[in-house]
Amino acid sequence: MPLLVMKFGGTSVADLARIRNAAQKVKSEVERGYDVIVIVSAMSGKTNELVGWVNETSPMYDAREYDAVVSSGENVTAGLMALTLQEMDVPARSWQGWQVPIQTTSQHGAARFQDIPRANLDAKFAEGFRVAVIAGFQGVSAEGRITTLGRGGSDTTAVAFAAAFDAERCDIYTDVDGIYTTDPRITSKARKLDKISFEEMLELASLGAKVLQTRSVELAMRYKVRLRVLSSFDDTDELSGTLVCDEDEIMESKVVSGVAYSREEAKLTLVTVEDRPGIAAAIFGPLSEAGVNVDMIVQNISEQNYKGREKPVTDMTFSCPVEQVARARKALETARDAGTISYDALEIDEDAAKVSVVGIGMRSHAGVAARMFRALADEGVNIKVIATSEIKISVLIDRKYMELAVQALHDAFELDKAG
Ligand code: ASP
Ligand code: MG
Numbered sequence: 001m002p003l004l005v006m007k008f009g010g011t012s013v014a015d016l017a018r019i020r021n022a023a024q025k026v027k028s029e030v031e032r033g034y035d036v037i038v039i040v041s042a043m044s045g046k047t048n049e050l051v052g053w054v055n056e057t058s059p060m061y062d063a064r065e066y067d068a069v070v071s072s073g074e075n076v077t078a079g080l081m082a083l084t085l086q087e088m089d090v091p092a093r094s095w096q097g098w099q100v101p102i103q104t105t106s107q108h109g110a111a112r113f114q115d116i117p118r119a120n121l122d123a124k125f126a127e128g129f130r131v132a133v134i135a136g137f138q139g140v141s142a143e144g145r146i147t148t149l150g151r152g153g154s155d156t157t158a159v160a161f162a163a164a165f166d167a168e169r170c171d172i173y174t175d176v177d178g179i180y181t182t183d184p185r186i187t188s189k190a191r192k193l194d195k196i197s198f199e200e201m202l203e204l205a206s207l208g209a210k211v212l213q214t215r216s217v218e219l220a221m222r223y224k225v226r227l228r229v230l231s232s233f234d235d236t237d238e239l240s241g242t243l244v245c246d247e248d249e250i251m252e253s254k255v256v257s258g259v260a261y262s263r264e265e266a267k268l269t270l271v272t273v274e275d276r277p278g279i280a281a282a283i284f285g286p287l288s289e290a291g292v293n294v295d296m297i298v299q300n301i302s303e304q305n306y307k308g309r310e311k312p313v314t315d316m317t318f319s320c321p322v323e324q325v326a327r328a329r330k331a332l333e334t335a336r337d338a339g340t341i342s343y344d345a346l347e348i349d350e351d352a353a354k355v356s357v358v359g360i361g362m363r364s365h366a367g368v369a370a371r372m373f374r375a376l377a378d379e380g381v382n383i384k385v386i387a388t389s390e391i392k393i394s395v396l397i398d399r400k401y402m403e404l405a406v407q408a409l410h411d412a413f414e415l416d417k418a419g
Helices: 016-031 046-057 063-070 072-087 119-126 154-164 198-206 214-223 279-289 322-337 360-364 368-378 399-412
Strands: 003-008 035-040 092-095 113-115 131-135 138-140 146-148 169-174 195-197 227-231 242-245 258-274 297-301 313-321 345-358 385-389 392-398
Touching (some): 063 146, 119 131, 214 227, 258 279, 322 345, 345 399
Parallel strands (some): 003 035, 092 131, 195 242
Antiparallel strands (some): 258 313, 258 345
């Protein structure tokens, strides 16, 4: 029988009525002839509450016990979903990660999939069960301990099952009705996309469009799992939601498909570091060890600082999330004290935001950057740092202009118009 994976996020299983609503959608697919693997999140707010309890009990907690506690929210919704389906005369059974077993690495709190053997579930489907309900976000390590995948991990569970069981599609039910050209809270002109390519979705997901966990999109791209993002609050039909798929499935796309942003960015500049082989490694090695997610990097020879010095010098600028500034500063100061790097000053600007335009059409169209910079200039927005990739152009700007910049770019690339 053809198989579908249906994933329900926290708001879609927030209480018993919502679970019944979700179960009804599963039942409809069963009636259409599908076997279904349902992946559930914890009820909305539950995981935050569990994380809070762990932190309050033990600030330097043992990550194995963190996972034991934090994985429990999904166990509750998986059992309740199976019971609800049984009440609707749909033969269903729930599974916790270790029962499948979903084998993962033993990095507690950030585990990765190793294998999802099919035998146990296949046997259950062969017995006549039509639905397997899986607790998302969790697995089991080789040591036999419960693991979790990192926040938002149920999306990745869903894609991993879709790949392992050759599902026809992986439907991600959430509280928004699809992927938009930008955040509808920033401009009412934001438009829902019918389709978006994996690559574009990956850029949008990692740039701060929070609908899908980034890892789930990476996995979907690798195994070509077609994802549909849709709302569990709507009555669905074949065409609702947004399909995230291979670019071959998208006939003609616009040059730019979406505008993404990330609000809490910081810009750090190391003034006058030595310009010699190994300096970038000496700076970014310690930052990476300290867990700082460095994003944009610019290295620039400064004439001014070069003059009158024996050795060449350069300025090094990079961006990272504001919440990591303290860690970054400490890592750099430690490296300086240890003598592996030297600099005259560390300048920190914590009032930045990043705005990006994304689109696979950029590969074959020139002039996207010029159009973007013109639109920002017309609004008087100053650009601090620029970075580009094959399908993305990002700028770092003052945070206070972020909304304005997103609106201006949305207009400049006519994203409110279809096709
Ligand atoms: N319940 C987990 C979280 O809130 C996993 C998920 O919902 O995807 O992060
Ligand atoms: Mg989510």
